[in-house]
Amino acid sequence: MNNNLLLAVRNLLRYKRRTILTFLVLSFGVAMYVFQISFLKGFTDKSLENMINFETGHAKIRSLTYDDNEPYAVKNIITNSSVIKSVLKKKKYVKGYTERLMFIGELDNSTDSVPCIAVGIDIKTDKNVFSLTQFISKGSIKTNGAVIGYKLAEDLKVGVGDSLYLTFRTEAGMIDSVSLEITGLINSSDPKANTSNIYMNIDIARKILRTNGVTDIAFKVADYMEIDSYIMALKKSLAGYSFWSWKKLGDHMLALSKSKSMGNYFFVIFLTIIAVVGVINTMLMSVFEKKKEIGTLKALGMRDKDIKRIFLIEGSLIGGLGSLIGIIAGSLITWYFVENGLDLVSMMGDIGKNVGFRVMGVVKARWSPSSIVMAFVMSILVTTLASFYPAKKAVKLDASECLRTIQ
Amino acid sequence: MLLNVNGINKTYHSGDVDFQALYDINLDIEKGEFTALCGPSGSGKTTLLNIIGCLDSADSGELVLDGISLTDKTSDELADLRRDYFGFIFQTYNLIPVLTVYENVELPLKLLKKHSPDETSTMVFETLKKVGLEGLDKRRPLELSGGQQQRVSIARALVKNPKMVLADEPTANLDTKTGETIVDLMKDMNEKEGVTFVFSTHDSLIMDHAKKTINLRDGKIAN
Numbered sequence: 001m002n003n004n005l006l007l008a009v010r011n012l013l014r015y016k017r018r019t020i021l022t023f024l025v026l027s028f029g030v031a032m033y034v035f036q037i038s039f040l041k042g043f044t045d046k047s048l049e050n051m052i053n054f055e056t057g058h059a060k061i062r063s064l065t066y067d068d069n070e071p072y073a074v075k076n077i078i079t080n081s082s083v084i085k086s087v088l089k090k091k092k093y094v095k096g097y098t099e100r101l102m103f104i105g106e107l108d109n110s111t112d113s114v115p116c117i118a119v120g121i122d123i124k125t126d127k128n129v130f131s132l133t134q135f136i137s138k139g140s141i142k143t144n145g146a147v148i149g150y151k152l153a154e155d156l157k158v159g160v161g162d163s164l165y166l167t168f169r170t171e172a173g174m175i176d177s178v179s180l181e182i183t184g185l186i187n188s189s190d191p192k193a194n195t196s197n198i199y200m201n202i203d204i205a206r207k208i209l210r211t212n213g214v215t216d217i218a219f220k221v222a223d224y225m226e227i228d229s230y231i232m233a234l235k236k237s238l239a240g241y242s243f244w245s246w247k248k249l250g251d252h253m254l255a256l257s258k259s260k261s262m263g264n265y266f267f268v269i270f271l272t273i274i275a276v277v278g279v280i281n282t283m284l285m286s287v288f289e290k291k292k293e294i295g296t297l298k299a300l301g302m303r304d305k306d307i308k309r310i311f312l313i314e315g316s317l318i319g320g321l322g323s324l325i326g327i328i329a330g331s332l333i334t335w336y337f338v339e340n341g342l343d344l345v346s347m348m349g350d351i352g353k354n355v356g357f358r359v360m361g362v363v364k365a366r367w368s369p370s371s372i373v374m375a376f377v378m379s380i381l382v383t384t385l386a387s388f389y390p391a392k393k394a395v396k397l398d399a400s401e402c403l404r405t406i407q
Numbered sequence: 408m409l410l411n412v413n414g415i416n417k418t419y420h421s422g423d424v425d426f427q428a429l430y431d432i433n434l435d436i437e438k439g440e441f442t443a444l445c446g447p448s449g450s451g452k453t454t455l456l457n458i459i460g461c462l463d464s465a466d467s468g469e470l471v472l473d474g475i476s477l478t479d480k481t482s483d484e485l486a487d488l489r490r491d492y493f494g495f496i497f498q499t500y501n502l503i504p505v506l507t508v509y510e511n512v513e514l515p516l517k518l519l520k521k522h523s524p525d526e527t528s529t530m531v532f533e534t535l536k537k538v539g540l541e542g543l544d545k546r547r548p549l550e551l552s553g554g555q556q557q558r559v560s561i562a563r564a565l566v567k568n569p570k571m572v573l574a575d576e577p578t579a580n581l582d583t584k585t586g587e588t589i590v591d592l593m594k595d596m597n598e599k600e601g602v603t604f605v606f607s608t609h610d611s612l613i614m615d616h617a618k619k620t621i622n623l624r625d626g627k628i629a630n
Contacts, residue, residue, distance in 0.1 A: 003517050010505030296501040299462055300563075301490020301518050303483050400463040403497065404453075 004306055008313035011286060018282055023322040025278045026383070029271030030326025030375050031333065036264050038334040038365040039342075044257040045366050047358040050190040051253065052246050053131040057098075057218030058227050060244040061234075072104045072117075074171050077213035078241070084217050087237045093230055096128030097219035101205040105168035107148075107198060108177075109156040116152070117197050118166060120205025120214075129218045132186065132193060139184030143201050147184035149194035158182055166198065171211040178208050191360040253358065275379075276386040279318055283311055283390035287397075294394050295402025308391040315387025316380050323379030327372055337365035408471075409571060409603055410436040410459060415468035417454055417626075428454040429626045432468070436571070436605060441597045443617030444607040451626040452607035453575050459605065460493050460573045461485040473570060490518050494564025496574035496593075496606070500556040502548040508535070508559050509544035515567045534566040538592060554585035558592070565596060572596075574606035578613055590616050 012019045052058060061084055066076045078084070081099050088097045101120035106113050123141060127133050133141060139160040141147045148156075148164075158164060160182050167177040180200065186193050206212060221230045227245045235243060247254070287294070297307055341364035415432040418425050428451045436442060436459075444452045457463035458470065461477060470477040472492060480488070494515070495501075502511050509531055516527045535544055538558040548556055557577060564572050574593065578586030590613050596602050606617075614620055622629040 003514065006510070007503070007505065014505050292499075292501060293503055295462075296495075296497075296503065298486065299460065299489060299493075299495045299501075300515050301486050301488075301493075303486045305483075398463075400454075400457040403457075403462065403501065 003302075004309045004313055007310050008317060011290070011310070011314055012317055015286075018285070019318070022278050022282045022318055023325060026275045026319065026322030026379060027326035027329060029268070029275055030323045030379055031330035032271065033264075033268050033375050034327055034330025034368075034372055035333045035337075035365070036267070037261075037368050037371040038330075039337065040257065040260055040264060041368045041371075042337070042341075042363055042365040043260075043357045043359055044253070046189065046363055047253050047257075048246070048250050050188075050192075050358045051250050052224070054188065054190040054193045055130075056244070056246050056249045057129040058220045058224045058246050059218070059231060060249070061217040061219070061238065061241045062215065062244060064240055064242050066242050066244075072102060072215070074169075074173065076215050077101075077171060077211055078215070078217070079211075079213040081214045081217055084238060084241065087234070088217070088219055091230075091234070093222045095220045095222060096125070097217060098122050098125035098129045099202065099214040100126075100216045100218060101202055101209065101211070101213070102215045103168055103205070103209060105166045105198070107152070107156060108165040108167065109158055109162075110165070112156060113167075114152070114155065115196075116148075116166075117192075118146075118168060118205065119197055119199045120202035120209075121199055122202050129220050132188070132199065135186050135188035135193070136184040137187040139182070141199060141201065142183045144204065145181035145183035146198050146200040146204075147186055148182060148198045149196070150185045150187045151191075151195040152198075153182065153185050155195075160185060164198075166208075168208070171209050171213075176208065180204075189359065189361050191358060194360060256357070272378075272382055275322075276382060279315055279383045279386040280389060282318070283315060283387050284393065286314065287311065287390045287394045290394075291397060291402045291405040294397055295399050295405070298399035299403065304395040308395050311391035311394055312384055312387050315391075316384040319380040319383030320376075322383070323376050326379070327376060330375075331372070334365050334367065338367060339364075341365070408435055409438045409440075409473060411469075411471040412436075412455075412459065413469045413471070415455070415458060415465045415470070417451075417458065417463070417465050427626055429458070429465070432626075432628060434621060434628065436603065438570075438603055439597070439601045440603050440605070440619055441594060441617055442605045442619040442621060443614050444605065444621050444623060445609065445614050446607075446623035446629075447609055449625075450623040452609075452623055454626075455623065456573050456575050456605065456607055459571075460495060461489050490515070492570045494567065494569035494572040494602075496557070496560050496564050496572060496577045498576035498579045500548070500553075500560045500580075502556055502559055502563070504548050506547075507544065508540060508546050508548070508551070511548065511559055512544075512562045512566050515563060519567055530566055531562075534562045537565070537596070538562045552585075553581050554588065557581060557585075557589050561589070561592060561596075565600075565602065568600075569602070571603040571605060574604065576607055576609075578608065578610060583612065586610065586613065 063076050063078050088094045099122055103118050105116055105118045107116045136147055163179050163181050165177050166180055170176050188194060231243045231245055341362040343362045412432055412434045415429055417429040418427045446452055458465050512531045512534060513527060516522055538561050540558050578589055593604055594616055597604050608614060
């Protein structure tokens with residue numbers, strides 16, 4: 001074994017308790033980082049999945065005049081959706097499409113009323129893009145009536161077979177109201193579908209709104225990460241419409257994830273500072289305790305750069321092994337939550353909705369290999385850098401003075 | 408001539424207090440000498456040995472080692488000179504506690520990087536045999552007696568066949584009998600192997616073994 005490595009390893013083993021304590025500080029930080037990143041990834045990915053699977057698909061085609069500030073305005077209705085559908089049908093990369101008619105309304109159970117988003121869906125094609133119909137737990141969506149989320153049903157104290165009044169504005173702007181029988185309840189991982197939406201056959205929606213149009217045509221593509229390039233291609237054939245990719249529609253969610261990540265990074269920076277101080281302290285004590293040995297190594301003819309290297313290797317070993325232990329511990333915790341998830345409902349009710357993520361029920365952590373690799377590399381880098389000062393101090397020591405030290 | 412010391416002066420500074428440890432030291436060391444630097448504590452023996460061994464620098468004067476002037480050498484050049492020319496034996500042995508006896512003796516050879524692993528191993532075991540430490544190669548320094556540790560220190564100094572061995576009070580931490588054994592061992596190496604020894608001592612019994620004695624008093628050569 002190389003002299004420097006041998007001495008560094010043996011030095012670490014010499015003061016086991018101190019080495020273990022330094023390892024533990026670093027390991028705890030890395031374990032927490034791995035776990036938090038995985039959980040945040042779980043929340044973000046699940047939120048995006050819910051958005052894609054219940055509301056947006058991979059992209060939506062809307063009217064060119066569509067205004068995000070007035071998402072349910074009459075001017076957003078597209079009357080000639082068949083043109084769009086025929087274009088989508090011809091594109092091989094489009095794996096499915098469906099149309100929806102969305103409008104706002106108010107649901108009334110004769111005692112209470114709540115605002116809601118009414119969604120008219122094409123029963124035949126909706127499953128080509130959305131997962132909604134898989135989550136109708138009680139009853140089914142029929143040509144007549146409507147399905148609502150189980151939480152909304154609980155709030156309004158209604159069940160399958162009961163009726164609700166839906167009040168809304170027609171395309172002409174007139175206020176109207178209809179009675180709809182609840183034919184099914186949705187119990188999904190999407191809080192929006194569970195708590196604030198009412199779904200009905202698109203024909204019913206058209207009939208009550210007195211329109212022939214739709215508000216959205218959603219579609220799925222072969223590779224959702226490449227959605228922007230598919231949209232670029234589609235725009236050539238459908239210049240008179242606006243396109244809304246899942247990235248654009250989910251930007252608030254990605255921004256939220258980013259801001260949560262920032263919070264995470266502050267936590268990591270805090271732990272890093274503790275680890276750096278720990279490593280510097282450990283290494284400085286090590287230099288002080290090994291003054292005589294440093295003098296002896298200099299007397300034997302070891303060059304300054306090699307003495308420096310011994311301490312840098314010690315630092316990087318602390319970083320490498322500490323982070324390895326942290327990664328193992330963090331991965332074990334993460335593994336549990338990847339397999340079993342965290343049941344938000346049983347723990348804290350609708351927390352998923354409250355914390356801004358579009359999640360409900362059991363949320364599973366997701367592996368983030370890049371973060372694990374980054375934690376490992378950063379730990380080694382940070383501890384090696386933290387060792388520079390003690391190493392420099394060791395090199396600067398005067399050989400004869402070191403040899404005079406009584407230890 | 409192996410070493411030529413010309414007009415060496417050395418002053419230590421501690422705050423506002425200056426202490427001159429060496430005054431105009433002039434001496435020559437020939438190859439194969441067995442020289443004792445004698446004098447009481449504080450007479451400048453260790454300072455002189457450190458300057459000779461390139462561990463400390465003189466304020467003025469010149470050192471010429473094997474025809475090479477040591478003036479204005481860089482830190483790395485001085486390290487290389489220590490590695491190539493000197494073997495050191497210390498009063499407190501100064502063995503590396505995390506290394507075994509074998510590894511301690513092997514270290515100077517590994518720093519030299521001149522020998523193959525097989526050669527290194529042979530040289531280490533031969534040297535351990537010479538100093539009477541056969542079978543103790545796997546022990547750690549703290550598992551040995553003081554005398555045994557000093558033997559390891561001697562083996563470490565001799566293993567690379569240095570041009571000069573500098574020993575600072577090599578027997579001061581040992582009882583009289585063990586101390587005499589160590590001096591006998593050094594003398595034996597000097598006579599059989601021709602290794603040049605310069606050692607400091609204030610023990611009159613040890614001084615008697617020296618072929619040449621240099622007396623230091625208050626930083627000056629007294630004889």
